[in-house]
Amino acid sequence: MSTAAPTTDDSHGHRQSAHGPDKLALLKKVPTFSTDHKVIGVQFLITTLFMLLVGGALALGVRWQLAFPWESMPLFGKLFAQQGGQVSPEFYTMLFTMHATVMIFLVIIPVLAGAFGNFLIPLMIGADDMAFPLLNALSYWFMWPAIACFGTSFFFGGGPAAGWTSYPVLSAVAQAAPGSGAAQTFWLIGVTFIGVSSMMGSINYMTTIINMRAPGMTLFRMPMTIWGMFITAILQAFALPVLTAAGFMLVAERVLGFTFFVPGGLVINNAAATVGGGQPLLWQHLFWFYSHPAVYIMLLPAMGMVSDMLSCMCRKPLFGYKPMVYSMSAIAGLGFIVWGHHMFASGMNPALGMTFMVSTMMIALPSAVKVFNWIGTMWGGRLQFNTVLLNSVAFVSMFIVGGLTGLFMAAVPVDIYIHDTYFIVAHFHYVLFGATLFGVFGAIHFWFPKMFGRMMNETVGKWHFILTFIGFNGTFFPMHLLGVAGMPRRYADPYLHPYLEHLLPMNQFMTVFAILMGFAQFLLLGNFLISIFAGKECDDNPWHANGLEWSAPSPPPHGNFPSVPIVYRGPYEYSSPDSPDGADYWPQTEPPRPAGEAAATSAALAPA
Amino acid sequence: MKRFWCLFFMFWPITAVIVCWLAPGWNWWFPQGPAGDGLASSPLGRRIDDLFYMILVITSITFVGTQVALGYVLFTGARRGDQPADAEEGEKAWYTHGSHNLEVMWSIVPAGILLFIALYQMDVWAEYRVRNEFPKQVQSGPLAEVTARQFEWRIRYPGLDEEGNPLPLMAEPQPTDLYTVNDLHLPSGKPVMINLRSADVQHSFFLPELRVKQDAVPGLVIPVWFETKKSANYALLCAELCGWGHYKMKARLVTQPEEEWRGWLRDLHAEQTDDGVPEQAE
Structure with missing residues (x-):
């Protein structure tokens, strides 16, 4: 299938069972245009891990300025020596803009949907590949033009600086900021490429999950990971076109002279007055119509993966499987009617504020139900305290904070005050880092053996976890207090304002923890890279898990399964009294005992 | 080691609660304002603060409740995890797929609370933003x-x-x-x-x-x-x-x-x- 044949061509379904599968089979294909979903998954994973470092470095630049305003940056300051190694205000606006851009578009979304979605969907539903393998490969390779566009944008006026939300007029008129020239156009084209990439993935995932499930894999036997990916794909399919259209409109406005978003008569930076009858709030509506569902795109797959990992590491069935599925669906459905809560202070009709407040409050309900069910899953389990469980528990613990702080900003009057303060920054980092990234860290450790046939090092994994967890809370918890103290976001120098002066020591404290957290990521990266070659070898199912992916060899050959797997039960039959030989797991593919010995859970499947 | 992890996960919510408790005293709270008392300087601001504190109380109770529950399941789960997996005498995990009653309970109660919070906020919002509700002056x-x-x-x-x-x-x-x-x-x-x-x-x-x-x-x-x-x-x-x-x-x-x-x-x-x-x- 691949265009450049690597040395170990294990395609055409030939398993190298004689010597065991080549553990580096997937890695060797990473530099090729492979259409194998597992290779694409690994390509996504490696790319996003690298981008995580880039995004993290940008964040440390932000933290440096907040802790030591206008002081020369050690080490990295040499990169921008022409400004004395200092973070200038326009440089600062670029830093947080690109930090968010990289983290959202090049790390979180592609690591969930791209890396784990690609790797896991066919394996977990028992398919040999995605429905459209070529489209799948394209969805990965479309990331690179996006990365190129974002990279190029740095060379124009220091890079885009209108925030990742890119509100016009700031982002629409070149004179508005140094970064609002060509850099902003490149940024918008980059986002469009990412959108196309996501869209190709989304169509593929939906088709694959609907059509290519193995015999016996009914919808309600799908692992939560698959539900998460499925619902995410639906969200993307319905929300992304709106952002893409808005992006084209803004590019047309910037390049072709259309007027969608810029009203007439504005004098920006002493340039000639603008002409036109646009409306800046239109962009905000279109942008958030995508970007609020996108928040769930950045969360639901992680929720699914954590559900699977918790169940396995607690050796216990998932508590409330169907309520979990329903609440995920409710989050997705409600996710489309809450976008206005980003605009409470924007001047839109106050009656809309009220309706968006009610819908936003109600979206907290399915999230709460999920938290209760995760705790229920752990309740009475036999907990295996490994890196996977620790990261999954951190996910739950941090998500509780991120979810509860959401209530403050859902309440419009309270949001008047905390809107655009550090309270918001704290909230979404608790969700996107505290929840999603800890979920991803757990998932990397959990599915690594399936990718490379080796285990990641537990000791290093635990050190990475403990340092990241401490660094994370030390960095982001105080942000709640900064927000309550009224410190606005995106300020290059908050201490210019007397009522914020006393917050400098707290910001320095946070920066120290941020640096700790940043360096801890090298442990993950090192552990990942070294374990590929030197990790402890393991068999196909090292965690004694039930999912279909664990019945395939590690790494699975092209085509995944030696024969079409048949699914007899759901993926959460841990510690079942019916499982054979008193084992505490019961894989989905293992046939039930002959009738009479045990209650078959798959009567529908029994041959007539 | 397992006890360590349980304590580790309990340590941070306890720290968080203590920090939030001490924060106003350390001036890590609402801006002091000209009066130096940290209270909002406008009557409507006071009412916004009251709403903030109401949500803070509700979320704090939920936070402490869920973290205590998490701590409980971690400690008990760690005890069970100590025992050998497949041995006869080893205690298996509790085999359950959930509880319909619990699901109903923990759906309806939060739904009521959330709806209450939303409706309770409406008046202040209307006064702040709806033209007809503006003060006569x-x-x-x-x-x-x-x-x-x-x-x-x-x-x-x-x-x-x-x-x-x-x-x-x-x-x-x-x-x-x-x-x-x-x-x-x-x-x-x-x-x-x-x-x-x-x-x-x-x-x-x-x-x-x-x-x-x-x-x-x-x-x-x-x-x-x-x-x-x-x-x-x-x-x-x-x-x-x-x-x-x-x-x-x-x-x-x-x-x-x-x-x-x-x-x-x-x-x-x-x-x-x-x-x-x-x-x-x-």
Whole structure:
């Protein structure tokens, strides 16, 4: 299938069972245009891990300025020596803009949907590949033009600086900021490429999950990971076109002279007055119509993966499987009617504020139900305290904070005050880092053996976890207090304002923890890279898990399964009294005992 | 080691609660304000704070409850995890797929609480933003127009009539209008309204001590009202990214008793209409 044949061509379904599968089979294909979903998954994973470092470095630049305003940056300051190694205000606006851009578009979304979605969907539903393998490969390779566009944008006026939300007029008129020239156009084209990439993935995932499930894999036997990916794909399919259209409109406005978003008569930076009858709030509506569902795109797959990992590491069935599925669906459905809560202070009709407040409050309900069910899953389990469980528990613990702080900003009057303060920054980092990234860290450790046939090092994994967890809370918890103290976001120098002066020591404290957290990521990266070659070898199912992916060899050959797997039960039959030989797991593919010995859970499947 | 991890996961929520408990004492809480008491300086701001504290109480109870539950399942789960997996005497995990009653309970109770929070907020929001609900004193019109631009606040006051009383503020600038930059003066002790505009990009009018925030959207004129009980200087800053100098949009709101404010306007008028020619010579 691949265009450049690597040395170990294990395609055409030939398993190298004689010597065991080549553990580096997937890695060797990473530099090729492979259409194998597992290779694409690994390509996504490696790319996003690298981008995580880039995004993290940008964040440390932000933290440096907040802790030591206008002081020369050690080490990295040499990169921008022409400004004395200092973070200038326009440089600062670029830093947080690109930090968010990289983290959202090049790390979180592609690591969930791209890396784990690609790797896991066919394996977990028992398919040999995605429905459209070529489209799948394209969805990965479309990331690179996006990365190129974002990279190029740095060379124009220091890079885009209108925030990742890119509100016009700031982002629409070149004179508005140094970064609002060509850099902003490149940024918008980059986002469009990412959108196309996501869209190709989304169509593929939906088709694959609907059509290519193995015999016996009914919808309600799908692992939560698959539900998460499925619902995410639906969200993307319905929300992304709106952002893409808005992006084209803004590019047309910037390049072709259309007027969608810029009203007439504005004098920006002493340039000639603008002409036109646009409306800046239109962009905000279109942008958030995508970007609020996108928040769930950045969360639901992680929720699914954590559900699977918790169940396995607690050796216990998932508590409330169907309520979990329903609440995920409710989050997705409600996710489309809450976008206005980003605009409470924007001047839109106050009656809309009220309706968006009610819908936003109600979206907290399915999230709460999920938290209760995760705790229920752990309740009475036999907990295996490994890196996977620790990261999954951190996910739950941090998500509780991120979810509860959401209530403050859902309440419009309270949001008047905390809107655009550090309270918001704290909230979404608790969700996107505290929840999603800890979920991803757990998932990397959990599915690594399936990718490379080796285990990641537990000791290093635990050190990475403990340092990241401490660094994370030390960095982001105080942000709640900064927000309550009224410190606005995106300020290059908050201490210019007397009522914020006393917050400098707290910001320095946070920066120290941020640096700790940043360096801890090298442990993950090192552990990942070294374990590929030197990790402890393991068999196909090292965690004694039930999912279909664990019945395939590690790494699975092209085509995944030696024969079409048949699914007899759901993926959460841990510690079942019916499982054979008193084992505490019961894989989905293992046939039930002959009738009479045990209650078959798959009567529908029994041959007539 | 397992106990260590259980304690590790309990350590941080305990720290979080303690820090939040101590934060007001360490001045890590709402801005002190001119009174130095950390309370909102406007009556509506006080009510916003009350709503904040109500949500804080509800979320704190939920936070502590869920973290305690998490701690419980971790400790008990660790005990079970100590035992060998497949041995006869080993205790298996509790084999259950969930509980319908629990699901119903933990769906309905939070739903009720959330709906209550949402409905309970409506009045304050309506008073703050819905034109018909504005206090009577501000229905007569704005006292000033605040125009945000990169990176300052331009303020337009109406001119004065023959007796030295302020004229009504017209929608369009008048030759008699008075101007200041970054210095908004308004009467204290009663609700006052301004019109908010933007001359270039989007900004946001933020009075942290009064808990007031409203975006200034290019092309829109947005009325904003607030009330200060105390005559004092308050911080005014921008809360919406408006370019590289976003952080520099530092201004002040000065509220003073009505008569003093009129006097200040008269001084401003005298200053801005002064043509440099001594009065006798005219």
